[in-house]
Amino acid sequence: MSLRAKLLEVVSALLPALRTSSKTRVISGSALVLSLVAFGAAGVAPMAPDAADLPVKTVVEELAIPDLNAQIASLSPVAGQFVAEERIRPGDNLSALLDRLGVNDSQAASFIRSDAGARPLLGLRPGRRVQATIDGDGRLLSATALIGDGRDENRKLVIRRDGKGFVAEQQAAAFDSRVEMRSGEIRSSLFAATDAAQVPDAVAMQLVEIFSSDIDFASDLRKGDRFQVVYETVWQDGEMVRTGRVLAAEFSNAGKTFQAVWFGRPDGEGDGGYYDLQGKALRKAFLKSPLAFSRVTSGFAMRVHPISGQWKQHKGIDFAAPTGTPIRSTGDGVVEFAGNAGGYGNMVVVRHGNLYTTAYAHMSRVAARRGMRVAQGEVIGYVGSTGWSTGPHLHYEFRVNNIALNPNSIVVPHAQSLAGVELQHFRRVAADMGHRFALMSGTSLQLAAR
Numbered sequence: 001m002s003l004r005a006k007l008l009e010v011v012s013a014l015l016p017a018l019r020t021s022s023k024t025r026v027i028s029g030s031a032l033v034l035s036l037v038a039f040g041a042a043g044v045a046p047m048a049p050d051a052a053d054l055p056v057k058t059v060v061e062e063l064a065i066p067d068l069n070a071q072i073a074s075l076s077p078v079a080g081q082f083v084a085e086e087r088i089r090p091g092d093n094l095s096a097l098l099d100r101l102g103v104n105d106s107q108a109a110s111f112i113r114s115d116a117g118a119r120p121l122l123g124l125r126p127g128r129r130v131q132a133t134i135d136g137d138g139r140l141l142s143a144t145a146l147i148g149d150g151r152d153e154n155r156k157l158v159i160r161r162d163g164k165g166f167v168a169e170q171q172a173a174a175f176d177s178r179v180e181m182r183s184g185e186i187r188s189s190l191f192a193a194t195d196a197a198q199v200p201d202a203v204a205m206q207l208v209e210i211f212s213s214d215i216d217f218a219s220d221l222r223k224g225d226r227f228q229v230v231y232e233t234v235w236q237d238g239e240m241v242r243t244g245r246v247l248a249a250e251f252s253n254a255g256k257t258f259q260a261v262w263f264g265r266p267d268g269e270g271d272g273g274y275y276d277l278q279g280k281a282l283r284k285a286f287l288k289s290p291l292a293f294s295r296v297t298s299g300f301a302m303r304v305h306p307i308s309g310q311w312k313q314h315k316g317i318d319f320a321a322p323t324g325t326p327i328r329s330t331g332d333g334v335v336e337f338a339g340n341a342g343g344y345g346n347m348v349v350v351r352h353g354n355l356y357t358t359a360y361a362h363m364s365r366v367a368a369r370r371g372m373r374v375a376q377g378e379v380i381g382y383v384g385s386t387g388w389s390t391g392p393h394l395h396y397e398f399r400v401n402n403i404a405l406n407p408n409s410i411v412v413p414h415a416q417s418l419a420g421v422e423l424q425h426f427r428r429v430a431a432d433m434g435h436r437f438a439l440m441s442g443t444s445l446q447l448a449a450r
């Protein structure tokens with residue numbers, strides 16, 4: 001059980017007592033948790049180290065607690081006032097929401113229903129937070145909520161008591177970014193592991209992209225593979241509005257560990273990229289798999305399939321995948337052929353300089369034209385079963401001087417590595433990230449040892 005879950009359990013046990021000992025409001029469970037963390041340190045401490053059943057991800061929850069402290073500190077409760085917080089539920093209405101917040105104030109309710117400035121409170125989507133300050137009689141003193149689409153351009157709605165009535169105003173909501181760390185272990189699929197570690201999908205997909213030159217996430221993953229990831233999140237008024245970039249990541253696949261640190265060029269030129277801790281670029285001239293990996297295809301791909309990713313006598317690699325799975329060009333290049341090619345069915349051939357070409361066969365649909373320039377990772381068609389094929393799969397050939405070779409046996413060149421001043425800059429960034437990884441793995445080892 002997580003620390004937070006334990007706290008909630010204790011709070012639920014305390015709630016009836018609080019309700020009877022005080023004639024005032026029922027404060028929401030979440031607000032009480034905040035108070036306990038901030039003011040009830042003595043009560044919290046003995047509960048925490050029950051490590052026997054703590055999974056690795058509990059570390060994450062403990063790291064999150066200082067944020068809650070900061071939040072409650074900023075609320076600075078005044079005697080006779082209560083702060084309550086609730087989330088909008090599906091099918092919610094204003095009366096139900098005010099009830100849960102402990103607001104007993106018909107004047108406030110009719111103001112919110114009738115005032116154009118306050119009414120956006122009624123349109124909040126489920127999951128959004130509403131905070132209310134109330135006095136001992138349940139009168140609303142103020143209510144705040146973040147309004148907007150939940151991503152960019154959100155504003156903070158403040159409704160407050162003003163003399164005999166209320167006023168509603170909207171303020172710009174300030175952005176702030178946080179750095180989050182998560183770690184997990186693959187047991188059934190990548191997404192099952194990232195879900196369990198509360199890693200957002202956008203971050204999981206970045207992980208896949210970052211290591212896609214070295215790991216084919218559809219066929220290389222093994223039970224027991226581990227990951228650690230450090231990423232940015234963007235917040236507004238206590239709500240996470242979006243995830244940002246992965247700053248660093250580590251992936252242990254089949255006993256081999258890959259590390260990645262984001263490095264933006266100090267001169268602001270170019271987009272930056274991912275490097276290992278020594279400053280070597282992770283991006284290579286070719287991706288390990290031409291198949292796009294997604295939550296939808298991952299369940300299929302994690303099953304062991306007899307022909308998945310195997311080098312065949314017919315000089316290609318067959319990737320089993322459902323019809324319609326996007327096929328990506330594994331490198332930058334120019335489309336040399338796009339169309340029907342007999343036994344190959346619908347096929348695309350991409351030329352990468354003088355030496356290399358790649359071919360993608362049996363497509364259900366071609367999404368490239370001859371002469372078109374394609375970037376690494378760009379979708380050029382979709383998996384199908386056209387030509388001499390017994391079922392939906394991608395036949396992929398990697399040709400050097402027009403001779404098909406096993407790409408797994410070829411040393412693929414890396415993108416340019418860092419050097420000089422950039423490398424010195426990078427070493428400082430990498431040292432910090434290396435330290436974070438060490439902290440995370442140290443913690444999980446310690447927990448596992450108890």
Ligand SMILES: [Zn+2]
Nearest residue numbers: 316317318395
């Ligand atoms: Zn084949």
